[in-house]
Amino acid sequence: MQTGISYCFLLGWLLCSCSETKSNHNQSIQDTAAVLLQQDSTSVFTTTALVEDTTVRFDMSEVPSEPDTKIKILEIGNFHNNEVWKGADNKQWYGLFQTTTGYYVKKTIVQVKTVYDALLDTKYVWSGKQVSVSDKDTCLLLITGISLPERNIDTVVMSQKTIWPSEKISFTVDSITYTLRATGKRQKISNEVSDYRLYISIIKDGVEKQQLLVVHDVFDDTMTVVMWVGDLDGDYKPDAIIDVSNHYNNHRPALFLSGEASEKEIMKKVAEFSQLGC
Structure with missing residues (x-):
């Protein structure tokens, strides 16, 4: 009789242990799944995040064609897109320059650069035109389409x-x-x-x-x-x-x-x- 009770007690203890082990195993699986799900969620969020495009683009859509006049003029400075014609920097230019003692005319190299136009442009789309020359003296006017004698001017x-x-x-x-x-x-x-x-x-x-x-x-x-x-x-x-x-x-x-x-x-x-x- 005592032996039968012992067997019953042992069998009950084994059943409880198995049940507890299974419960702990299931909880472990659930915890692991939660961690994996959290990691996967983070991974998805990271890969789909938007990255701002900071590339500056130049808008050339309104650059005018070259004027049809024989002689053309420009000034130095910053201008809107439609005020400086395409290919202006490829011309042979003369500059009328001012110094502290007078004026002179000479050939000069003109550079046209696309820059930010504060009135018309967006942060990353630029259309303005910057006209500059290689000389350091004050340039009153740029002239092309005519040959001018380089000299001091009365x-x-x-x-x-x-x-x-x-x-x-x-x-x-x-x-x-x-x-x-x-x-x-x-x-x-x-x-x-x-x-x-x-x-x-x-x-x-x-x-x-x-x-x-x-x-x-x-x-x-x-x-x-x-x-x-x-x-x-x-x-x-x-x-x-x-x-x-x-x-x-x-x-x-x-x-x-x-x-x-x-x-x-x-x-x-x-x-x-x-x-x-x-």
Whole structure:
């Protein structure tokens, strides 16, 4: 009888032990599965995370074609995409340079680089154009499409760069007197100008020759500016750079050359360069 009880006790103990072992084994499997699932979840998250593309791309979609004028001009500085034409840096350029003692013209190397345009560009898509030259002196204007003698230039010292209606400025080049004069209407209080006309005239052999250079019916918070006058092309006659814009947000220098003028003209407008501020 005692032996039967012992067998029963032993059998019960074995069953309980097996049950506990199985329970512990199942819990171990569950714990291991949870760890693996957690690791797999981390792995999936890592492989699908988005990485920001920091590559800078250049937008060339609005680069204009080369102007069809024989002579072309540029300025140095930063410009919008549609203001500097494709291949401009492949041309043979002359620069009109200013020093502390005067002006000179010489061949120069022009570089055009795509840069960030703060007004139009996104962080990683750039379209702006930076025009620079190899020379360190101040470059007033870049000219291509014409051969210019490299030399120091005789320059007219202008007493004022803006010629208002009813005003005039005279200067002498090679013993000939030239006069810049303006007509139009000017409001006394606001200084607003309308019906503006800028003329240049000479008197040679007792005969006056007059030419109309700039015409604007209205201005928007700006005024015509005579930027520079001097003998750029070496024919002993004055040439001029005039900002012919009539809007405050537009800078538009125009080059007038005496060497390209007809018999009826004193100087001819041969090129313009237009730049918007914003």
